[in-house]
Amino acid sequence: MGIQLSLLVTVVILLAGWVSGVLPFLKFIFGVILPYVALAVFAIGLVIRVLRWARSPVPFRITTTCGQEKSLPWIKQNKLDNPSSALGTLGRMALEVLFFRSLFRNTKASLKDDRLVYSVDKWLWFFSLAFHWSFLIIFLRHFRFFTEPIPFFVGFLQDIDGFFQVGLPIIYITDVAILVALTYLFLRRIFNAKVRIVSL
Template sequence: MGIIVSLGAVLAIMVVAWIGGSISGLQPIFGVLVPYAAFAVFLIGFCRKVVYWAKSPVPFRIPTTAGQEVSLPWIKWAKLDNPSTTAGVIGRMFLEIFCFRSLFRNTRADLRSGYLYYSPSKWLWLFAIGFHYAFLIIALRHLRLFVHPIPGFVETLDAVDGMFQIGIPPIYLTDLLFIGAVTALFCRRIFLSKVRFISLPADYFPLFLLLGIGITGLLMRFVFRVDIVSVKQLANGLASLHPTVPDNLGAIFFIHVALVSTLFAYFPFSKLMHMGGVFMSPTRNLANTNRMKRHENPWWTPPKFHTYEEYEDMYRDLMKEAGLPLERE
């Protein structure tokens, strides 16, 4: 059910954008208003979510320790997997965010004739990291449309990404990687029974959205060749806050823009916020200094406990009989 609803939603967005993009009077709405609104929702929504999280304190220091703690001087300490210094935490977070360290640990468990077997399983890591880096590079490459003159690093990215010169215009490696990785992530959800079991519409929807973005992007480049000068004109106008809508943009362009806009607007209200959340996860971004430094809890209240005096009052006779020292006879 989740799959069909999500696919239907993405198709509906495409149809609306197709119709809207085909009617020249509506093009300013789909070419200017929608992207601006979506970007505003993204920025405001993202910030609000982060502030919403930040408003709750971190009352306890609860890192998941994934290696030997700092201990006696002759015991080798896992500085990155169980950091006790700020540098160590930065290192751990770097590995998490740029290398997907925890996901790289992944194993699969199989029960065969009464024995559990564990084997390394890097597919999820591979698809995930492939998708994220491809998406990042594609987004950066798009800066050539928005910024004038084109920054040097964007030119370099472009050259490296298209270095194999396959086809005319040359196909980008990241485009293939993006489509391949998103498809693989989608197939996991369909074909792996455990992942299918846990998947919600909110898991399929962004995948269809991304797939739609990728496919319309490729179509524009190779099939329905959109006039790149006009695209640049629109994008430059959007970026410089002087938007104009050239009249020779095809409907496929508006579909692409609508899907990207949907992604932006949907982002802050969805699981995609893991992008912000991963930086703030208390099991990863805290140093294991628990016994070295006192960690304050802002809502700390003194505990109401059974004091020694109450205990002695309760059991004085028994304690006396057992020869235990007493505060009061």
């Protein structure tokens, strides 16, 4: 039933687009009104989801800090791992958002000779960082399509990103990086049994 309904909705949307192209009075509805309605539905739905999530009870806090918290004066606090000030929180959040600091400490547990062994696993951190930074640069590069005048950094990013230009079309470094990173992350979801259970 699910695939038939999806196919029916797709056919209806295609027919509606075709009819709107044929009948001139529908062009305004499908070209102006419908996109704004879709954007409004998306924005309202997003706000409702966030509010519903914010109201849901949290039974306990999951601590993600690793350092010594602020306690007695003679015990040195780790101000970046366990901040107690706004500046420390800003620094920790910047490192987390920009460099995935907690993911960098990722370890992999496995059984070897009936012993639990922990090993360093930096691949997830590396490819996640490559994906997100590439996505950010690609997003910023696309400002040239939506802004007038084009911001100054767009040309700079485009020149740096296309530094290894070989022929036409231009192959950007971030295009290759995001493709490789997505391939790794996708294959990890498929072949890693622990992640596959959560994903599928």
